[in-house]
Amino acid sequence: MNPHPNKPTASRLTFQPTTSQISLEPILSGLCQSERQAYQIILEFMEPEEESGLDKMTFLMAVETLSDAVHAQANGSMNDYYPKTLLAKKIERLLLEESTEVLDSSIRQQCMLCIVALSQVNPPFHLCQKLDLVNSVIARVFPLPLIMPSLDRKDNASLYLQTTQALDDMLQALVMDNRHPNMLILQNFLEIILPWITLSDKVHEQKRALGTISRLLRFICNFPEVTDMMSFSINGKLMGILGLFCMDINQETSIEASEALHYVFKILVLQRSVRQKTETILRDLQKNFRGNWIASMQSITLFFRKYLTPTERADMIMVAMEAIASGELLDIIAASKMLKMILKHTVPEIAKVSEIIQYIFCHINRITEPTAQSTVRKIFLLLAQAYTEEVILTLFQIEDQSHTGVDKPWEILASFPKGYQLVMEYLLKRLIPLQEAPDQEPSCHRPGISLLIATRAIYKLLLVPSQRLETQTFFASLFTALLFQISFLVVDGSVETQSQQHVTEWVNPVSSTLETLKILMRSSGYMEYIAHIQQLGGWELLVNPERHYEGVTLLARSLVIKNCWHNRPIFSILIKTLKDPDCANYLSALAFLTELLHCPDVAGIVDDKATNILAKWFKREEPVTLKLLLQMAVVFTKHTNTVRHLHILQPHILSCCYSFSTDVVTETFITLKRLLEGLTWQQSSSFFIQLSFTLVPFFEEESDDLRLMAFQIYRSLLAKVKRRALVFPLKHQILNLIVLLVLHLQDVNAQVVESCRLTLRSTATILGWSKLKTVFTGSDVFTILRALLKQELNRALWFLKQSVALFKSPQAPIRQVAIWFTGQIIQALDVTEMENIEEACTALRHMQRDPDPMVSCLAVQTLYILAVKEKQLLTKTMSSCFCMRRHRRRNL
Numbered sequence: 001m002n003p004h005p006n007k008p009t010a011s012r013l014t015f016q017p018t019t020s021q022i023s024l025e026p027i028l029s030g031l032c033q034s035e036r037q038a039y040q041i042i043l044e045f046m047e048p049e050e051e052s053g054l055d056k057m058t059f060l061m062a063v064e065t066l067s068d069a070v071h072a073q074a075n076g077s078m079n080d081y082y083p084k085t086l087l088a089k090k091i092e093r094l095l096l097e098e099s100t101e102v103l104d105s106s107i108r109q110q111c112m113l114c115i116v117a118l119s120q121v122n123p124p125f126h127l128c129q130k131l132d133l134v135n136s137v138i139a140r141v142f143p144l145p146l147i148m149p150s151l152d153r154k155d156n157a158s159l160y161l162q163t164t165q166a167l168d169d170m171l172q173a174l175v176m177d178n179r180h181p182n183m184l185i186l187q188n189f190l191e192i193i194l195p196w197i198t199l200s201d202k203v204h205e206q207k208r209a210l211g212t213i214s215r216l217l218r219f220i221c222n223f224p225e226v227t228d229m230m231s232f233s234i235n236g237k238l239m240g241i242l243g244l245f246c247m248d249i250n251q252e253t254s255i256e257a258s259e260a261l262h263y264v265f266k267i268l269v270l271q272r273s274v275r276q277k278t279e280t281i282l283r284d285l286q287k288n289f290r291g292n293w294i295a296s297m298q299s300i301t302l303f304f305r306k307y308l309t310p311t312e313r314a315d316m317i318m319v320a321m322e323a324i325a326s327g328e329l330l331d332i333i334a335a336s337k338m339l340k341m342i343l344k345h346t347v348p349e350i351a352k353v354s355e356i357i358q359y360i361f362c363h364i365n366r367i368t369e370p371t372a373q374s375t376v377r378k379i380f381l382l383l384a385q386a387y388t389e390e391v392i393l394t395l396f397q398i399e400d401q402s403h404t405g406v407d408k409p410w411e412i413l414a415s416f417p418k419g420y421q422l423v424m425e426y427l428l429k430r431l432i433p434l435q436e437a438p439d440q441e442p443s444c445h446r447p448g449i450s451l452l453i454a455t456r457a458i459y460k461l462l463l464v465p466s467q468r469l470e471t472q473t474f475f476a477s478l479f480t481a482l483l484f485q486i487s488f489l490v491v492d493g494s495v496e497t498q499s500q501q502h503v504t505e506w507v508n509p510v511s512s513t514l515e516t517l518k519i520l521m522r523s524s525g526y527m528e529y530i531a532h533i534q535q536l537g538g539w540e541l542l543v544n545p546e547r548h549y550e551g552v553t554l555l556a557r558s559l560v561i562k563n564c565w566h567n568r569p570i571f572s573i574l575i576k577t578l579k580d581p582d583c584a585n586y587l588s589a590l591a592f593l594t595e596l597l598h599c600p601d602v603a604g605i606v607d608d609k610a611t612n613i614l615a616k617w618f619k620r621e622e623p624v625t626l627k628l629l630l631q632m633a634v635v636f637t638k639h640t641n642t643v644r645h646l647h648i649l650q651p652h653i654l655s656c657c658y659s660f661s662t663d664v665v666t667e668t669f670i671t672l673k674r675l676l677e678g679l680t681w682q683q684s685s686s687f688f689i690q691l692s693f694t695l696v697p698f699f700e701e702e703s704d705d706l707r708l709m710a711f712q713i714y715r716s717l718l719a720k721v722k723r724r725a726l727v728f729p730l731k732h733q734i735l736n737l738i739v740l741l742v743l744h745l746q747d748v749n750a751q752v753v754e755s756c757r758l759t760l761r762s763t764a765t766i767l768g769w770s771k772l773k774t775v776f777t778g779s780d781v782f783t784i785l786r787a788l789l790k791q792e793l794n795r796a797l798w799f800l801k802q803s804v805a806l807f808k809s810p811q812a813p814i815r816q817v818a819i820w821f822t823g824q825i826i827q828a829l830d831v832t833e834m835e836n837i838e839e840a841c842t843a844l845r846h847m848q849r850d851p852d853p854m855v856s857c858l859a860v861q862t863l864y865i866l867a868v869k870e871k872q873l874l875t876k877t878m879s880s881c882f883c884m885r886r887h888r889r890r891n892l
Contacts (some may be wrong), residue, residue, distance in 0.1 A: 038069075042062050042063060045062070060114050067120065087118060095136045100143040116170050131192065134189055137170060142196050142208050174189075180223055181220045185228075187231065193209050220267055221266045229271050239308070239312075301341045324376065325366055333371065431484075458482075483517065486517065490548045511543065524566075526562075536558065549587060549588070571605065587624060597638075603639035603642050630667050637675060654690060656668040695713060726766060734767065738763065739806065739818075741756045744756045772784075785821050801839075819858040826862070826865065
């Protein structure tokens with residue numbers, strides 16, 4: 001059997017060796033004389049020079065000797081003497097130097113025995129090393145010409161048998177992982193060997209490959225426990241190939257395939273059957289060992305249904321379909337027999353249904369043999385019955401192939417009518433991924449068709465006049481799904497190439513999806529909406545990559561203005577979509593929701609659950625996302641119901657003040673200003689208090705715009721506060737910002753100065769400072785500071801701390817006034833308070849090095865004032881103590 005008469009070519013994995021592992025001073029004391037000699041031979045042979053056959057054999061025997069010595073050591077490692085990787089690469093090179101035209105030496109055999117020996121010592125081979133070695137060995141063994149045993153070729157035939165045995169020994173050694181076979185390694189080996197069966201046009205190569213697989217599988221059967229069985233996914237492909245070769249006209253090939261297939265069955269029984277039934281199944285299986293093809297097919301049918309996974313079953317069917325499509329009569333007959341047997345009654349669970357259907361229609365023109373055609377049609381009908389939805393969706397992809405002479409695929413399904421609702425529901429599920437419950441297993445039959453073809457199917461279904469009433473049921477879901485698809489196509493610019501091949505009438509997927517959206521609205525009775533959106537330019541913006549989200553906003557605005565009946569269902573679907581943190585279309589959903597919340601009906605159904613879902617999207621920290629959420633927060637102030645839930649968003653809004661993006665911070669401040677306009681103290685007192693603390697770092701912001709907005713927001717905040725409602729945290733913070741506000745009357749930004757003056761008046765009103773309120777109105781900063789210190793002398797140390805904090809201001813005029821005020825405060829302190837100015841003294845000494853000369857000069861002067869003050873206090877203290885002593889003497 002030869003569906004593809006070409007030479008097999010196996011991809012090679014290459015492991016790059018490193019010489020850094022070479023031991024400069026290996027410990028040879030533990031080696032006997034012969035082992036030391038072997039080590040020296042290896043060192044000499046590894047030097048690059050021309051090598052004879054004798055040199056190669058000597059080297060290989062030396063490697064084997066040294067490997068045996070290392071293996072005998074308790075914790076031996078080949079790397080202690082010579083890097084194992086380099087030895088393996090050298091052996092691989094020797095293998096590749098061998099001719100594939102003749103077998104006249106034992107070098108091949110000895111190379112494989114060396115690999116066996118090396119596999120027994122540490123460090124273990126990497127998988128890529130094993131695959132390189134197996135590739136090299138098979139490439140130099142399988143292609144050897146066929147040698148028939150005879151008297152004059154007895155030695156040659158013996159050498160062939162020894163080489164084959166060495167190959168088996170090597171594969172068995174390399175497939176082991178500690179004490180158990182590794183099925184992932186086995187699968188990699190099989191993927192190297194199988195092309196020599198399916199692609200070779202030489203019977204002896206096929207027989208060698210089949211025999212090698214059979215003996216390797218028989219070896220695996222000796223182990224009741226294996227590793228990585230879950231990764232062994234080649235069962236279906238392997239059973240399919242071996243099953244076809246069981247019916248090969250060459251009896252020896254058929255027997256080899258039958259024997260290999262038997263061991264595949266045995267492995268499946270040992271690893272996948274219930275232990276109590278294993279012995280019985282194996283005993284029944286042994287009765288048909290090397291049986292005829294009918295017995296093999298019966299066993300295949302049993303194992304296909306009972307032991308293969310859905311994916312493995314699909315792989316097996318695909319192997320048979322490829323054989324049918326090959327055009328070779330014998331292959332077609334064999335594949336047809338196998339398919340009829342495994343699909344004789346009902347179709348078990350199968351994966352890749354869409355792939356199988358597509359393969360059928362891609363190759364149906366080449367299937368002209370009556371038996372093959374009958375088989376293919378039967379398979380299609382069986383799959384259509386068992387997997388109707390997958391098949392229908394697949395047919396949308398291949399419908400346009402009818403121009404090649406293929407009957408329209410829908411005719412095949414004429415006897416399997418599907419209602420409009422069923423088809424629409426399934427297509428909708430394709431556009432909107434299923435929301436699996438946490439404890440629900442994922443669907444095994446999730447299709448893999450393109451969104452574009454599903455959209456095309458929806459377009460056609462929407463054109464059915466008799467079903468337009470049903471469209472109302474699906475409007476909200478279809479509307480959001482199509483909108484998301486437009487966003488995906490416009491913003492990502494992603495269109496599946498495979499899909500486009502089958503959508504000849506849909507040249508532009510974006511405009512086609514847009515037309516489907518319009519058809520949906522027209523079918524639902526929203527004709528005037530389409531015209532209104534057109535007047536606003538929404539359709540053009542929707543397909544513009546740079547302004548797409550403006551189009552989304554206009555689309556939502558139209559639904560709000562026209563009071564669309566489906567606004568509330570659309571809101572619910574968008575919230576459900578955003579519940580998924582990996583939602584791909586979250587920007588479109590957020591943009592749409594921001595506008596949709598203006599609808600009173602929608603705002604009326606907002607609850608804590610929906611608001612919490614929206615709040616979680618603040619975590620993405622993307623500027624465009626945060627801006628949308630901030631705009632949405634402002635909309636929350638427009639309705640009495642949404643205001644009740646705004647507290648959930650407020651902490652996230654405040655966190656945006658610390659974004660790395662200046663644009664986000666600016667947008668946040670704009671949002672805060674708007675929030676303050678729409679909120680009252682009774683609604684958001686806690687938020688106002690938090691905001692007063694959040695604003696503090698921005699009062700010294702270098703950006704004039706941000707600094708101005710910070711002061712404006714603080715002023716708006718104080719306007720919301722009534723004296724009778726002044727609570728401790730906020731009162732403390734207001735007092736803590738007094739000095740900052742006064743000093744910023746020296747701000748370089750005139751608007752900041754004006755804002756600070758107005759804020760100081762509000763502060764005086766709140767705190768009941770009637771006298772200072774007049775001072776704050778028109779006096780200069782120095783007069784205000786003197787008056788403040790005079791009235792609130794008991795808070796002198798508090799003011800001192802605020803003033804010292806402003807030493808770090810980026811504005812020199814503010815630093816100057818801060819130092820001046822510090823000096824004024826120090827002069828007003830009494831003896832007890834002077835004990836708490838150490839931090840201020842340290843800061844003043846640091847300010848002597850300020851880049852601004854006025855600041856540094858003021859710092860020096862203030863330190864001088866401080867020194868004089870301390871001296872005066874010391875003299876006064878000493879004098880006081882002297883007077884006390886004189887008073888005591890008089891009393892004595």
